[in-house]
Amino acid sequence: MKAKKILTISLALAMAATAFAGCGNKDDQNKDDKQQGAEGDTIKIGILAPLTGNVSVYGVATSNGSKLAIEKLNAEGGILGKQIEIASEDEEGDATKAVNAYNKLVGEGIVALVGDVTSKPTISVAQKSVKDNLPIITPTATAADVTTFGTNVYRTCFLDPYQGETMASYAKEKLGFNTVAILYDTSDDYSIGIAEAFKTKAEGLGMTVTNYEAFNTGDQDFKSQLTKINTSKPDALFIPSYYNTVALIATQAKEVGLNATLMGADGWDGTLEAVTEDNRDAIEGCYFANHYYTQDETPVVKDFVEAYRTAYGKDPISFSALGYDSVMILAQAIERAGSTDKEAIIAALAETDYTGVTGHITYENAEGNFGNPTKSVSIITIKDGQYALADQYTPGK
Amino acid sequence: MDLTYFIQQLINGLQLGSIYALVALGYTMVYGIAKLINFAHGDIIMVGSYFALICFLQFNLPLWATFLVVIALCALLGVVIEKIAYKPLRNSSRMSALITAIGVSFLLENLFLLIFSSNPRPFNNRFPSTVFTIGDLKISFLTLATFVITIVLMVGLSLFVGKTKLGKAMRAVSEDSGAAQLMGININNTISLTFAIGTGLAAAAAILYSSTYQQINPYMGMMLGLKAFIAAVIGGIGSIPGAMVGGLLLGLAQALITAYISSSMVDAIVFGILIVMLLVKPSGIFGKNVKEKV
Numbered sequence A: 001m002k003a004k005k006i007l008t009i010s011l012a013l014a015m016a017a018t019a020f021a022g023c024g025n026k027d028d029q030n031k032d033d034k035q036q037g038a039e040g041d042t043i044k045i046g047i048l049a050p051l052t053g054n055v056s057v058y059g060v061a062t063s064n065g066s067k068l069a070i071e072k073l074n075a076e077g078g079i080l081g082k083q084i085e086i087a088s089e090d091e092e093g094d095a096t097k098a099v100n101a102y103n104k105l106v107g108e109g110i111v112a113l114v115g116d117v118t119s120k121p122t123i124s125v126a127q128k129s130v131k132d133n134l135p136i137i138t139p140t141a142t143a144a145d146v147t148t149f150g151t152n153v154y155r156t157c158f159l160d161p162y163q164g165e166t167m168a169s170y171a172k173e174k175l176g177f178n179t180v181a182i183l184y185d186t187s188d189d190y191s192i193g194i195a196e197a198f199k200t201k202a203e204g205l206g207m208t209v210t211n212y213e214a215f216n217t218g219d220q221d222f223k224s225q226l227t228k229i230n231t232s233k234p235d236a237l238f239i240p241s242y243y244n245t246v247a248l249i250a251t252q253a254k255e256v257g258l259n260a261t262l263m264g265a266d267g268w269d270g271t272l273e274a275v276t277e278d279n280r281d282a283i284e285g286c287y288f289a290n291h292y293y294t295q296d297e298t299p300v301v302k303d304f305v306e307a308y309r310t311a312y313g314k315d316p317i318s319f320s321a322l323g324y325d326s327v328m329i330l331a332q333a334i335e336r337a338g339s340t341d342k343e344a345i346i347a348a349l350a351e352t353d354y355t356g357v358t359g360h361i362t363y364e365n366a367e368g369n370f371g372n373p374t375k376s377v378s379i380i381t382i383k384d385g386q387y388a389l390a391d392q393y394t395p396g397k
Numbered sequence B: 001m002d003l004t005y006f007i008q009q010l011i012n013g014l015q016l017g018s019i020y021a022l023v024a025l026g027y028t029m030v031y032g033i034a035k036l037i038n039f040a041h042g043d044i045i046m047v048g049s050y051f052a053l054i055c056f057l058q059f060n061l062p063l064w065a066t067f068l069v070v071i072a073l074c075a076l077l078g079v080v081i082e083k084i085a086y087k088p089l090r091n092s093s094r095m096s097a098l099i100t101a102i103g104v105s106f107l108l109e110n111l112f113l114l115i116f117s118s119n120p121r122p123f124n125n126r127f128p129s130t131v132f133t134i135g136d137l138k139i140s141f142l143t144l145a146t147f148v149i150t151i152v153l154m155v156g157l158s159l160f161v162g163k164t165k166l167g168k169a170m171r172a173v174s175e176d177s178g179a180a181q182l183m184g185i186n187i188n189n190t191i192s193l194t195f196a197i198g199t200g201l202a203a204a205a206a207i208l209y210s211s212t213y214q215q216i217n218p219y220m221g222m223m224l225g226l227k228a229f230i231a232a233v234i235g236g237i238g239s240i241p242g243a244m245v246g247g248l249l250l251g252l253a254q255a256l257i258t259a260y261i262s263s264s265m266v267d268a269i270v271f272g273i274l275i276v277m278l279l280v281k282p283s284g285i286f287g288k289n290v291k292e293k294v
Helices: A002-020 A056-075 A095-107 A119-132 A160-174 A189-204 A223-230 A243-256 A277-282 A299-312 A318-337 A342-350 B003-034 B041-057 B063-089 B094-116 B141-163 B165-175 B177-182 B187-213 B220-235 B240-260 B266-280
Strands: A042-049 A083-090 A112-114 A136-138 A153-155 A179-185 A208-215 A236-238 A261-264 A287-290 A353-356 A359-363 A377-383 A386-393 B131-134 B137-140
Touching: A042 A056, A042 A095, A042 A318, A056 A083, A056 A299, A056 A318, A083 A095, A095 A119, A112 A318, A119 A136, A119 A153, A119 A189, A136 A318, A160 A189, A160 A236, A160 A261, A160 A287, A160 A377, A160 A386, A179 A189, A179 A223, A189 A208, A208 A223, A223 A243, A223 B003, A223 B240, A243 A261, A243 A277, A243 B137, A299 A318, A318 A342, A318 A353, B003 B041, B003 B137, B003 B141, B003 B165, B003 B187, B003 B220, B003 B240, B041 B063, B041 B094, B041 B187, B041 B220, B063 B094, B063 B187, B094 B220, B131 B141, B137 B141, B141 B165, B141 B187, B141 B240, B165 B177, B165 B187, B177 B187, B220 B240, B220 B266, B240 B266
Parallel strands: A042 A083, A042 A112, A112 A136, A136 A153, A179 A208, A179 A236, A236 A261, A261 A287
Antiparallel strands: A287 A377, A353 A359, A377 A386, B131 B137
16 A cells, blocks of 8 residues: 555656746845945946756857857946946746846846846746836847836847737738648747737738647647648648747658648747758748848848857857847946936836847837837748748838 | 548557657566656656767667667666665665655756757657558658567566566565565565666667657656656556556547647646546556555
8 A cells, every 4th residue: 555655645746846847936035225236346237047957058148149248348448437247147947046046136236137038037037126126128038928017127029929920920911821720839938929929910810720739848749739730731830939849840740741831930040950950851941030130241240140159159049149139228228327227227228229130129118018129020931951031021011 | 530630640649659658668667676666767768868869979870789789878877876876775765765766867867968958959860761651641660660669578578577587586576575585586686687677678768769759858858757657657557568558548648639629638638537547546457456465
């Protein structure tokens, strides 16, 4: 009997671990506002990113981009005549650890924060930061909720629904598709947000959504879903997920014999490298939304790409570009504010009119759309086994 | 929906199920003999996959040699883990051993995260990429190979445990390790052998699994291990045919639920089946009721 009991307990444990994996803690420490980091000779800016763990690829790239911008600013004399000091924390892609790291950074007296990187931990940090009224600019958190908690949170990237809507109009207006299927991750806010927006927009434009299929984070087998989708022969299959999952799905779509054009969002950046040589044809001719295009010839992009290559020995991904732009936007806001006063920086952020690596960015701060940039989307395709720019697309234009 | 669709989904389910079954065999084997739920089992698959990747890329070994090398390395790793982590705890409570197993699992995951980073690696399929087509049905060579290898290993394992002297020693240790020792059976060697076989099976599963999905990462063993564990419990943990049946049932259930009910409900329903199973027949389909000796 004992064996059975242990078996039951361990099963319960395993299930509990899965169930609670996403919960964050809500500790309320660190209420006291520490002195501002600008009182010395430097201005202290926090960088929060997952530098290790499951999403470290994004975290490291973003943090590298931000650091590159700070080095550039420091070399040019800093901001307000002071050098910028970096306070960097690793949150391992975990919401609880992100809040703890945030508290630590606030304790160290940062004047503003560049971060977090992925949506889930950023939401936790944003909620926590409202009380501190700390200026935050997240380079890459695309979930709609991120900027809704207070007026102190801005972002550099476009947001999830915007990508979904853009891809839906692109499918209809530019590619002439009439039937689309959607395969999304039910356990990921990012994926759900884009999938819902795509579906609503697609139906609004008169397209038929043949399938709305789901999977869970960590799934490896998608053949059942793809076999099901294949029976309705859609023009396109929209997969709002990250590159590693997209690589798996694309490979299996080929196996199942699905002929639809694959479409996706910015999480696809890196898909080409995640697919084996033999399966490159599975993603040939796909389309996905992205923040910028590496081979862009405009000087700001070219200079950035070259500086990044020199500094880190590899190509910047869009996360790096957004990390870079975020620091630049923040630095300009601090210059405009003329001080490191939180209120002044936040007010100055609203006045942003910046042209950077990821395009021209302004904040209209319309009702219900606070802290979100107005910018164009780069539509990337894969042609002859290489990324290529298909279009610079703003829906409705 | 028509018959072809149904059969294609059955094939999808069988392929997934065969892999679950293969992994579940390792769980059930170790549990049957050592009465330990080896939560690190899923991570051995991850380790085996990286070993296989190194064999392919660094040493350019052919497929059969990779199988031998990876199985040998993983079996060795299994024995080492048993000696270092589980043996000192053999006489403490089962819970301590279980928690240690979870610890070993985290250790392996983080070690490989450190060495190989979290970036998934593409894994080339070295099996023939032939696809057999019957009408509209598609069956890949790998699907058949996975199914056949799983059945062969299951039968081989049953025969080994049932017919050989070493197998008899295993069963004796499983029944009553104290008495077995008095009869002159070397318990340490027997348990080491069990771990070697269990992790060897995981290594075989690793190559089949990675060749099927063609992508590996340090976390790949987690969900796979959990699902295979459920398969082992449904089949009756400790029972070799049970692992096979449990694995196939789980795979088929996943495919058919996706096909005919809803893909967003799959995990909820699968875990639901597990709960019902534990309530109705806690010992699993092939599980024997534990007799209390007087």
